[in-house]
Amino acid sequence: MGFMERGIMRTKFPAWQIFLWWHHFFLLWSTIDGQTRYSIPEELKRGSVVGNLAKDLGLVVSELHRRNLRITSEAGKQYFSLDLGKGELVVTDRIDREELCGQRPSCLLPLELVIDNPLQLHRVEIEIQDTNDNSPSFLTKDKVVKIAELVNPGARFPLESAQDPDVGQNSVRSYLISKNEHFKLTVKNQKDGRKVPELVLEKPLDREKQPVHHLILTAVDGGDPVRSGTSEITVIVLDNNDNAPQFERHLYEANVSENAAPGTEILRVKATDADEGLNGEIEYVFGELTDDQVLSVFYIEPSTGAITVKGILDHEANSLYRFDVTAKDKGSPEMDGHCGVEIKIADINDNIPEIIVTSLTTPVAEDSAIGTVIALISSKDPDSGDNGKVTLRLSSKSPFKLSPSVSNHYSLVTNGSLDREKNSQYSVTITAADSGKPSLSSEKTIRVELLDVNDNPPVFSQPSYVVYVKENNAPGKILHSVSASDLDLGENAKISYSILDSKVQDVSVSYVYINSDNGSIYSMHSFDYEKLKVFQIQVQAKDQGSPSLSSNATVHVFILDQNDNAPAVIYPSSAALGSLSHQRMPRSAKAGHLVTKVTAVDADSGHNAWISYRLAEATDASLFTVNLYTGEVRTKRAVSEQDDSSQRLLIEIKDDGEPVQSSTVTVSILLEDGLHEPILDLRHKLSEPSRKTGRITLYLILSLASVSVLSLVTFLILAVKCIRSSRSSGSCCMRRSDCDDYKNPNRNLQIQLNTDGPIKYVEVLGGDMLSQSQSFRSCMSPMSEYSDFTLIKPSSTTDFKEVISVLDASLPDSTWTFESQQVSI
Known part of the structure; x- marks a missing residue:
């Protein structure tokens, strides 16, 4: 019959009308409280378009695939997908609305749209509109109602309500009873909106005339x-027991907490019967159509009508139970009365809040903006x-909110700012607490890792390094290792x-x-080192x-100096030509x-340049001695x-290095009589006109003038410094090595006057022995009418030897001398 009805309806309503009706729902969408809502009918074909999300949310279609647009549904099952193109x-x-929402008047299917780059969340609600796709039906196709023949007209007998999964206008709207002369049908509206059909006796029954009546009950929806759906009602006419039990109320209501223990009494129903004896004894039972779920959680005491808790109540599973209770007497025939019971399950705070992480982006760049x-x-x-x-809420301190x-x-x-170098990851603990009393809470920890960015330059272990290397090192040898982190x-x-x-001295070298x-x-x-x-x-x-x-260091x-230079003899000058x-x-x-003075220099420094002189061999060792330090x-x-007129001395010159370096010089001394007039010989030599002597005389004049000027400037400088020093320290020294040279050990100034024997000389030494040194000497003879002056400014040992060679060839050995002294601080 139902199949035929559907066939008739297809004939009655053309397909174009159905299409227009569906199209109306496809186009219906709105934004409520920042949420997008679409309304669609249930049972849509697969592939039907609900709406254009990109347009409605203001998204660019070409970016949907790159931004990884995706859908999550709280329903667990995915009913929708996105066409990213x-x-x-x-x-x-x-989509079956009845399966999703049951009898709830509003059926909303929430969706969450998650978009990356940047991360966004949109909430979309799909309202599922009910269509009349279910016919009313009765659980019992054949209902038997027993009615005593003596029951007076007006008596009411409740019938089974039809079930229709549809809601609203599509649910059961009315009932019809097949035509008969004894009964009519009325519909009783319950508080919850249900319509309960009742069979009303209009004309007395006569069992002897008609013991059984067959009726057809039809339920019609408003779709x-x-x-429609039907149920066959069989009315059996009973004899005798003519009073049925009557309840005090048609509907009993009660509230019970969901944590009520089994055995807890909820309420008592009560019915009375005007009959006596067995016809008045009442027994309470659940109605014939009581759901198994009700039977599993409630129990009714047959004799007292007390309804107690039998199983476990759960407000979240079912917050309201509705069922019927029947009161039967024990008469013959037995008669019964009916009432409704409505029990509400009161909620208690028995569920811990659940935290759901919909989307998580990790790792996160440490330079992410707030x-x-x-x-x-x-x-x-x-x-x-x-x-x-x-x-x-966040239960721990972290740069998140x-x-x-x-x-x-x-x-x-x-x-807040993130720094991977301080914290490479964060454990963010989120606490969820409800507002119940007592409050229940749960925690969930999210681990957020930080992605490193290059925000730290390398740092050397030291801002500067000092390396000492011995001279004469082998090329390719490691000098030092620097390290940075x-x-x-x-x-x-x-x-x-x-x-x-x-x-080196601001000059780039390799x-x-x-x-x-x-x-x-x-x-x-x-x-x-030199x-x-x-x-x-x-x-x-x-x-x-x-x-x-980057960073620099x-x-x-x-x-470091090594003793790799032997002392070099710079006087006597003959040593430059031989030994x-x-x-x-x-x-x-x-x-x-004073016979002569041996002068040597050492290119090394420090102890390696400390020179000592020793008489190694002599023709007569008792006649001559050599000063250890001055030569x-x-x-x-x-x-x-008795002394031989020819004496020969071998003088050894050693430094203080390790190993010791040395050199020797041989001095040949001729003892002569009448050598007390060397000035006459010198004057004789000087009087001989020659180009070479004239040139030397010019050199001596120029040297004398230079030394005079230099000596004057030197004395002035020393005087000024002594005056300044006396003001500050009350003392003055003639040697800068005692004061200024302490601060600058590479410079010295020495003035030395010697008056040994017939030779008179003064020395002015200045500069750094490790660099080019300057030495000025005035050599004079008191027996001469002339002032013989020699200026020597050597830049190296070779220069010394060249100058000495010239002087040695021009002047007698007894009329001049030269001294070079090394001063170490």
């Missing part, structure tokens, strides 16, 4: 097209009222080393190279980040007579007539 929401599965969305979080609590009202979004949704966003990770912390520049991987610095040349004492290297450490960061390389020097001495010389050769005693 068009931005349309499409039906992908059969378009109309649907307000960057990390995760989308929602909460759920099946309880109702305050028991289901959930509040989320929860920002409320739509409904019970929150966004976890950054609330970077707090970043990966390529951002991978360091390469390079040399920006290496300088002495070293560096291993770019480990920072080891190698020499490219062998160093010579040529190079110190140089600087500018080293750079650079990471591989983008953009890369300075490496000071000091060359033999010829000197003359009068036999009238007394003890302590002066003097007579130890007066010369006698």
Whole structure:
């Protein structure tokens, strides 16, 4: 019959009308409280378009695939999908409103749209409109009603209500009874909106005339097209027991807490019967059509009508129970009465809030701006009222905060600066607490990892390094290793080393190279302390980040002196031409007579340049002695007539280095009589006109003038400094080595006056013995009418030898002398 009705309706309502009706719902959408809502009928075909989400949400269709637009549904089952090419929401599965929402008047299917880059959340509600796709039906197709023949007209007999899964206009609207002369049908409206049909006796029954009556009960819904269902009612006419039990109320209502223990009495129903004896004894039972779920949680005491808790109550599973109770007497025939019972299950706070992480973005760049969305979080609590009202909060200090979004949704966003070097990851604990009493809560920990960015430059272990290297080192030998560290990770912390520049006295040189991987610095040349004492290297450490960061450090390389130079003899000058020097001495010389002075220099420094003189061999060791430090050769005693006229001395010159370096010089001394008039010989030589002597005389005049000027300037400088020093310290020194040289040990100024024997000389020494030194000497003879003056400014040992060679060839050995003294501080 139902199939036929549907066939008739298809004939009655053309397909174009149905299409227009569906089209009306496809186009119906609205935005409520920031949420997009679409309304569609149930049972839509797969592939039907619900709406254009891209257009309605203001999204660019071409960016949907890149931004990874996706749908999540709280229903668990996916009924919809997105056409990323068009931005349309499409039906992908059969939607049965009755399956989703049951008898609820409003059926909303919430969807969450999650979009990345940037992270966004949109809430969409799909309202499922009911269609009249279910016909009313009766659980019992054949209903038997027993009525005593003596029952008076007007008696009412409740019948079974038809069930229709549809809601609203599509649910059961009316009942019809087949035509008969004894009964009519009335409909009783319940508080919950149900319509309960009742059979009303209009004319007395006569069992003897008609013991059984057959009726057809029809339930009709209000849909378009109309649907209906039927049930066959069989009325059996009973004899005798003519009073049925009557309840005090038609409907009993009660409330019970969902945590009520089994055996808890909820309420008592009560009915009375005017009959006596067995016809008046009443027994209470659940109605014939009582649902099994009701039978599983409630129990009715047959004799008292007390309804008690039998099973476990759960407000979240079912908050309201409706059922019928029948009161039967024990008469013959038995008669019964009916009433309705409505029990509401009161909610208690027995469900812990649940935290749901909808979307989580990790790792997060450590330079993310404040307000960057990390995760989308929602909460759920099946309880109702305050028991289901959930509040989320962060229970630990972290640079994050929860920002409320739509409904019970929150966004976890950054609330401060992030630094991976301090914290590489955060454990963000979120606490959800409801408003029940007592409150229930739960926690969920989200682990947020930080993505490294190149925000830390490499840092050297020291801002500057000091390296000491011995001279004469082998090329390619490692000098030192520098190291730098970077707090970043990966390529951002991978360091390469390079040399920006290496300088000697602000002049760039190329002495070293560096291993770019480990920072080891190698020499490219062998160093010579006498040529190079110190140089600087500018080293750079650079990471591989983008953009890369770098830092610099300075490496000071000091060359350590080695004793690799033997003392060089610069006087007697004959030593420049060979190892033999010829000197003359009068036999009238007394003890302590200055014969000559051996002068040597050592290119090394420090102890390696400390020179000592020793008489190694002598023709007569008792006649001569050599000063250990000055190299002066003097007579130890007066010369006698027995002494050989030719004396030979071998003088050894040693430094203080390790190992010791030495050199020797041989001095040949000729003892002559009448050598007490050397000035006459000198005057004789000078009177001989020659081009060479004239040139030397010019040199002496120029030297004398230069030394005079220099001596005057020197004395003035010393006087000024002594005056300043006396004001501050009350003392003055003639030697700068006692005061200024303490601060600058590489410079000295020495004035020395010697008056040994017939030779008079003054020395002015200045400069740095380790660099080019300046030495000025005035050599004069008191017996001469002339002032013989020699100016010597040597720049090296070779220069000394060249000048001495010229002077030695021009002047007698007894008329001049030269002294070079090394001063070490």
